[in-house]
Amino acid sequence: GPLPTRPLDEKSYLSYARDGCTDAQLASALSEMYPGRKEPWLHMADDDPCLYIRILQADEAESWFPEELAPALRHFGGVVPLTVVADVSGRHDGTTQVRQLAVALLSRFKGIAEDEYSDRLWSLDEIQRDACVDGHRFFDFKHPHGTSSPG
16 A cells, blocks of 8 residues: 655654564563553653654565665665654654653664664664764754754
């Protein structure tokens, strides 16, 4: 069927896991983090859904996010990693919730995180330190790639 389109006011973030981690392990971890929920797991903010979290199969990740996936493919030696995607509701800023999710996932599973606002992959350490790299922080949608330096 046709691929679902994402509303323009949604922001997305992707997290990648590797090293023998399975879909089932990821799903189990997300169900522990969000009790009583199953896919899509909802991260609530003030009783309102803020993040819609899904696990993408390899073919979905390749068809939905080909550009975003390219750096991860290089990082993982050409293997499509397990991908968790969080769509942030347009009603919320989402920065705090995305960081919480990224830290929780990367603390449990070896991997990296990526957002749509910079051209780089982020490590758990960088997200926890709120590292600023080339004028950007993780999930810095207020300063997308290219806006911090003069064009």
